[in-house]
Amino acid sequence: MSVTPDLDRRTLLRRAAAAGLLVTPAAGLLSACAGSEPTKSDDSGAAKSNDNPFGVAADSAVKVVIFNGGLGDQWAKEDEAIFKAKHPGVTVNLSSTQKIKTEEQPKMATQPSDVVMNSGADIMDISTLINEGAIEPLDDLLSAPAWDSPGTVADSLLPGTVNDGTFQNKFYVVNVAYTVWGNWYNEALFNREGWTPPKTFDDFFALAPKIKAKGMAPYVYDAVHGYYPRWALMATIWKSAGKQAVIDIDNLKENAWKADGILPALQAWEKLVKDKLLLPGKLDHTQSQQAWLDGKAAFIQVGTWLKNEMAATIPPGFEMKISDYWGLGASDKAPKDVYAGAGEGIVVPSKAPNKAAAKEFLRAVLSKAGSAKFAELTKSLASTKGSGDNVQDKALASANELMKNAGPDLVSIKFWNFYADLDKESSNLSAELMAGRLTAQQFVDKMQAAADKVAKDSSIKKQTRTA
Amino acid sequence: MRHGVARFVTGFLALPVALYLFYVVWPFAQAAGYSLTDWGGYSDRQQFVGLDNYVRLFGDELIRMAFWHNVFFLITVPLFTIALALFLAFLLNVGGREDRAGIRGVFGSSLYKVIFFFPQVLSLVVIAVMWQQIYRADGQGLINGVLIKIGLVDADNPIAFTNDPAPFLGVPAVLWWLLLIAVWSGAGFYMVLFSAAMQSIPKDIYEAALLDGASRFHTFFRITLPLLRDTVSVAWVYLGFIALDMFALVYVMTPSQGGPNHASEIFASVINFTAFQKGQFGYACAMAVALAIFTILLAALQLRITRRERIEY
Numbered sequence: 190m191s192v193t194p195d196l197d198r199r200t201l202l203r204r205a206a207a208a209g210l211l212v213t214p215a216a217g218l219l220s221a222c223a224g225s226e227p228t229k230s231d232d233s234g235a236a237k238s239n240d241n242p243f244g245v246a247a248d249s250a251v252k253v254v255i256f257n258g259g260l261g262d263q264w265a266k267e268d269e270a271i272f273k274a275k276h277p278g279v280t281v282n283l284s285s286t287q288k289i290k291t292e293e294q295p296k297m298a299t300q301p302s303d304v305v306m307n308s309g310a311d312i313m314d315i316s317t318l319i320n321e322g323a324i325e326p327l328d329d330l331l332s333a334p335a336w337d338s339p340g341t342v343a344d345s346l347l348p349g350t351v352n353d354g355t356f357q358n359k360f361y362v363v364n365v366a367y368t369v370w371g372n373w374y375n376e377a378l379f380n381r382e383g384w385t386p387p388k389t390f391d392d393f394f395a396l397a398p399k400i401k402a403k404g405m406a407p408y409v410y411d412a413v414h415g416y417y418p419r420w421a422l423m424a425t426i427w428k429s430a431g432k433q434a435v436i437d438i439d440n441l442k443e444n445a446w447k448a449d450g451i452l453p454a455l456q457a458w459e460k461l462v463k464d465k466l467l468l469p470g471k472l473d474h475t476q477s478q479q480a481w482l483d484g485k486a487a488f489i490q491v492g493t494w495l496k497n498e499m500a501a502t503i504p505p506g507f508e509m510k511i512s513d514y515w516g517l518g519a520s521d522k523a524p525k526d527v528y529a530g531a532g533e534g535i536v537v538p539s540k541a542p543n544k545a546a547a548k549e550f551l552r553a554v555l556s557k558a559g560s561a562k563f564a565e566l567t568k569s570l571a572s573t574k575g576s577g578d579n580v581q582d583k584a585l586a587s588a589n590e591l592m593k594n595a596g597p598d599l600v601s602i603k604f605w606n607f608y609a610d611l612d613k614e615s616s617n618l619s620a621e622l623m624a625g626r627l628t629a630q631q632f633v634d635k636m637q638a639a640a641d642k643v644a645k646d647s648s649i650k651k652q653t654r655t656a
Numbered sequence: 657m658r659h660g661v662a663r664f665v666t667g668f669l670a671l672p673v674a675l676y677l678f679y680v681v682w683p684f685a686q687a688a689g690y691s692l693t694d695w696g697g698y699s700d701r702q703q704f705v706g707l708d709n710y711v712r713l714f715g716d717e718l719i720r721m722a723f724w725h726n727v728f729f730l731i732t733v734p735l736f737t738i739a740l741a742l743f744l745a746f747l748l749n750v751g752g753r754e755d756r757a758g759i760r761g762v763f764g765s766s767l768y769k770v771i772f773f774f775p776q777v778l779s780l781v782v783i784a785v786m787w788q789q790i791y792r793a794d795g796q797g798l799i800n801g802v803l804i805k806i807g808l809v810d811a812d813n814p815i816a817f818t819n820d821p822a823p824f825l826g827v828p829a830v831l832w833w834l835l836l837i838a839v840w841s842g843a844g845f846y847m848v849l850f851s852a853a854m855q856s857i858p859k860d861i862y863e864a865a866l867l868d869g870a871s872r873f874h875t876f877f878r879i880t881l882p883l884l885r886d887t888v889s890v891a892w893v894y895l896g897f898i899a900l901d902m903f904a905l906v907y908v909m910t911p912s913q914g915g916p917n918h919a920s921e922i923f924a925s926v927i928n929f930t931a932f933q934k935g936q937f938g939y940a941c942a943m944a945v946a947l948a949i950f951t952i953l954l955a956a957l958q959l960r961i962t963r964r965e966r967i968e969y
Contacts, residue, residue, distance in 0.1 A: 290932070298700045313698070317935025321699035412793070412819060413911045469812045470794025471819040480794075609934040617917040624916070626821070648694070648712075648936070 240275070242333040242552075243545040247278035251546035254293060256308035257285035259497055260366065260533065260567045265306075265554075267562040271336075272553040279546055289313065297323045301538035303547035307362075308533045315606055318536065319356050320650045325537040326359040330548045336556030345555065349599040350531040350572040356606075357652055363551050364531030365563065367570040368492040369511060369588040370420050370600075371528065373481070376508040384487075386510075389518045390425075390457040393488075397466050400487045406468035408461065409486035410623055413473035415616030416605070418623045421490045422458060424514040424528045427600045429454035431522030439603040440653050441644040446637040453517060455622065455629035462625045471624075475499070482507060490514065496584040497568050510587040514600075525596030531572040604640075607652040614639040684948075691941035697931065702938065709942035719943065722914075722921045728827055729835065729902055729922070730954075734895035736839045738888060741846035744772055746876055748847070749854045750862060769851070773844040780841070784908035787837050791817035791909070818909045821919035828919035834905050842898065846891050853887040854880060889962035893955050900951055903928070923947050 237244040255265040262285035269281050286292055290311045293302065297313075301323075307313050318324045331343040331351065338345050347367050354362035374386055382403065387393040397407040411417035427435050430450030437445035461467070468477075468486045478499050481489040489495075496509060503509070516524040535554070537547045553559055560571035561579065568585060570577045577585055605612035618635055621627040627635070643649055691709055695702035713719055748765040762768075775783060790798040793816050803809035820829040857880065865875050881888075903924035907913050914925035923943065931940035 294698065297698045314933055314935050317696055318698055320935070321696045321701065323698040415912055415915070465812075468794075470800075470814050471816045472794055476792070476794070609929070613912065613929065613933070616912055617915055620911060620915065621917050624819075626917075648939075 239334055241549070243329070243548045245276055245279060245543075245546045245549045247276070249543050249546055250280040250282060251304065251543050251550055252282045252302040253284070253304040253547075253550060254289070254302045254306060255283065255285040256289055256306040256533070257287055258309045259494060260563075260569065264559075264563040264566045267566070268550070268554045268556075268559045271556060271559050272550055275553070276546075276549065281550070287311065297538055297540070299540065300542075301540050303541040303543050304535060304537060304550055306365075306533065306535045314609060315356070315362065315534070315536075316608070316650075316652065319361060323539055324361055325539050325541070325544060326361055327354075327363065327537060327548065327551070328360045330363070330551055331360055333548070333552060336552050336559070338557050342552060342555055345557070345573050347531070347570075347572050347574055349529060349601060352599075352601060352656060353530045353532075354534065358655075362534035362536055363555070364534045364572055365554060365560075366494075366531065366533040366567070367529070367572045367576075368494065368532050369527065369529040369570075369591055370424065370490065370492045371511045371513050371591060372488050372490050372515065373495060373509055373511050374488055375484070376510040377506055378484070378487075386512045387515055388513070390461075390515050391518055393515055394460070394464070397464070401466075405484065406486040407466040408488045409468040409472070409477045409480050410489065411474040411477050411491075412471040412620065412623065415618070415620035416612075417474060417491065419605075419616055419619040420492075420528065421514060422455065422619055422622070423602045424600050425454040425457060425516070426451050427526060427528075427602075428514065428516040428521050428523050432526070432598050434522075435600075435602060436654060436656075438640070439607065441604075441640050441651070443641075444637065446633050446640065450520070450522060452629055452633055453520070455632055457515075457517060458622060459629045462623060467623075493584070493588045494569060496582070509584050511584065511591060512587075513591055513594075523596060523598065525594070526598045526600050527591055527595035528600035529592060529595070530599060530601050603652075603654050608643050608649060610643050610646075610649070611639055687941045688945050690938050691945045693938045694936075695938040695941075696935045697937035698935065705938070709939045710946070712939065713942055713946055718918065718921060718926055719923075721918060722923050722926045725831060725920065725922050726900055726902075728831055729838070729899035730896060732835050733838050733842070733899035733902075734892045736835065737842045737846055737895055738891055740839060740843040741850055741891075742881070742884075742888070744768075744843065744847045745850035745854055746880060749851055750872075750875065750880065769848070772847050775841040776845045776848075778841075780904040781908060783837065783841050784905055788909065791833065793817055793819055818920070819911055819916055821916045830910060830916065830920045834902070834909060834920065837905060837909070838898070838902065842895065846895075849891060850884060850887060853884050857883050885962065889959070892962070893958050896954060896958065897951065900947065900954075 235241060235244050235246050253265070253269075255262045262283075265283060265285070269283050272281060273279070287309055288311050289305065289307055289309055290313045293305050293307075294313055296302070297318075307315070307318075331341065333342050334340070335342050335345040343351055350364060350367070351360060353364050354360050356362070372386075378384075379386060382399075384396060384399065385392075387396055393407070400407045410421075423435070430448055434445070434448040434451060437448065468480055472480060474491070475498070477486075478489060478491065478495065479502060480486055482499060482503060493511065496503070513525075513527055535551060537544055537551070541547055555573050557573065557575065560573035560576035563569070563571040564576040564580050568580065568582055570585065570588070577589065605615060615636060618627060618632050618639075622629070622632045644651075690702070692704060692706060693702040694705050694708075748761040748769055750761065778786075792798070792800065794814050795801055795804050795811055797814070797817075799817075800809060800814040804811050804814065809815060816829075817833045818830045820833075822829050824832055861879055861883075862875060865879055870878070901924055902922055906920050906922055906925050907928070910916070910920045913928065914921035927940050927943045927947075930943065931937050
């Protein structure tokens with residue numbers, strides 16, 4: 190849910206003030222710089238054991254900062270209780286905020302908190318954190334024994350969780366919420382009309398006239414945040430051109446955007462726009478989701494946080510169900526790969542005073558007991574296996590079903606986390622393509638040019654992925 | 657005795673000056689310092705890179721685009737705001753019918769004053785959120801809804817407002833829509849400012865002009881405007897600063913804070929992106945310093961051009 194761009198007023202005011210000061214000029218940086226006295230990190234605690242793999246000192250304290258957004262912070266309090274049961278002597282200072290960057294960034298260089306959930310609209314750029322050496326690699330957390338299940342922590346995680354937290358071949362980010370993306374529709378409506386949810390774009394183009402005949406738009410999308418349609422465009426590219434094509438894109442390989450299968454994937458979207466299958470208007474994420482709930486459009490694509498986000502306004506009898514992104518058909522290289530992954534990242538700052546307790550706390554967060562509480566409280570899957578087994582919810586069940594039929598790989602795109610420039614450019618161009626102001630060919634050319642520019646820019650540190 | 661006064665004055669000034677130096681001047685100096693480094697913002701590591709950041713600034717296409725968008729606001733925001741504020745102030749103070757009571761504003765002018773001033777009371781963010789509803793780009797938006805009902809706008813093709821990069825008079829439509837908000841929210845304050853200045857113009861000057869048969873048009877251009885020159889000039893400088901900022905409106909109102917596709921990118925949005933998303937604080941500081949220099953030069957130039965003899969009355 191770090192992706193939902195809800196803008197709260199106070200954050201904006203702060204950022205406006207910060208940027209205003211930068212402009213006239215840069216006074217806001219005073220708080221950001223502070224001194225640079227080195228802090229001693231105190232990792233030499235108790236002896237390490239299977240029950241205390243990081244050697245947490247019995248009388249130490251750990252400061253935990255949780256993002257209090259769509260998921261709330263109650264789940265973290267449950268984790269605190271689980272942690273305290275094993276380490277009663279350790280003081281846990283748990284606090285929650287929506288202004289992660291505003292409050293934590295100034296402290297990163299000197300006196301950071303031990304555990305920081307880096308999420309929400311006010312987020313610290315992950316590549317910058319890593320390039321600046323500001324956060325700690327957590328590979329030893331992965332190899333530590335799991336809290337309350339056999340095997341290691343890594344064994345207990347859902348597929349993609351380790352990959353999603355890995356940068357430059359090290360595991361840095363513990364993403365706690367598991368999200369599945371896809372096309373949503375109202376199952377009750379589809380059953381009533383006798384419509385079959387499409388599997389490919391051709392199915393969709395065949396169904397579209399029937400939907401239009403009912404006075405509905407076949408599709409609605411978020412026209413304000415370009416990264417919303419970008420998920421769908423990239424999922425189609427992955428399905429059509431295959432995993433290696435996307436890995437090449439992420440690695441800024443020469444002519445990666447010109448690979449086979451990419452252009453046809455985008456042309457399917459171009460056709461959807463040109464055929465006027467979109468609901469008229471330029472709506473943002475909640476407006477478009479509400480339009481879909483109001484029955485103005487048949488399909489919308491977004492992640493599994495949708496139900497939680499729109500909980501207050503779901504009409505009675507509306508049965509939201511998620512289905513996989515559409516492919517192009519027989520030519521697809523990876524038709525069954527599902528777009529899913531872990532989000533809501535937690536990091537441990539390199540200068541955190543009590544890193545041992547920080548890692549131990551994360552072990553508690555990823556425990557079976559903790560993740561079951563997480564799913565129960567948030568109606569979202571946790572990234573630990575089996576968290577949703579006891580939660581009754583139709584939307585969640587449809588996501589589970591989708592995951593069961595998933596192909597060998599999960600769709601995962603890295604370039605927008607690697608490079609802020611490409612993040613901005615790709616989200617802008619996705620919005621342009623969906624607005625009908627760009628053709629698929631122009632999109633490919635412009636993305637290739639943007640990727641080449643980043644590849645040549647020596648001030649940008651390069652990252653690579655292998656899987 | 658004189659010695660005592662000096663001590664008294666120093667005693668009062670020491671603290672505020674110290675605070676000012678520490679919280680305003682020192683960060684300015686620091687920003688200038690950081691602009692010579694490659695600091696990323698999250699560590700205590702930084703390397704001195706000399707003027708590299710400034711050299712880069714001149715080759716940066718995004719900054720160049722942002723610069724021209726700021727220039728657009730720099731010209732239009734003061735021009736339209738002052739024109740509208742002057743027009744309103746004139747009507748409210750001297751635009752009414754002349755009768756036995758002498759010169760006065762149009763009927764109900766004191767009520768209008770409150771209405772026009774009202775946007776000034778609201779925070780810019782509140783204004784932006786309100787205008788999001790007015791500009792909403794489907795049939796549920798205030799403007800689109802009305803225009804679709806009366807058939808002026810096609811329901812299948814509503815006005816996109818801040819999501820519209822199509823050029824109008826060579827400038828992206830999104831900038832014109834932002835300009836409308838800026839002028840709407842700013843005109844009230846300057847109307848009050850000009851009203852106050854107009855009220856200090858002696859009434860007998862107007863009466864003399866009326867006796868000579870001057871029309872409203874002539875009274876305005878021959879008497880009011882020349883006597884308001886100082887106030888207008890100050891207003892122009894203030895509005896210039898506002899036009900160089902515009903951050904809150906762009907941040908809240910436009911897609912991806914400067915979109916669609918960079919159509920509303922301004923200095924502040926590029927600085928925000930460079931510092932907080934790209935993590936290039938050093939480079940962002942260089943942009944900020946360049947903007948500060950530009951602002952100071954502009955203010956100096958402005959005040960110099962408009963400096964003239966004062967008319968005492």
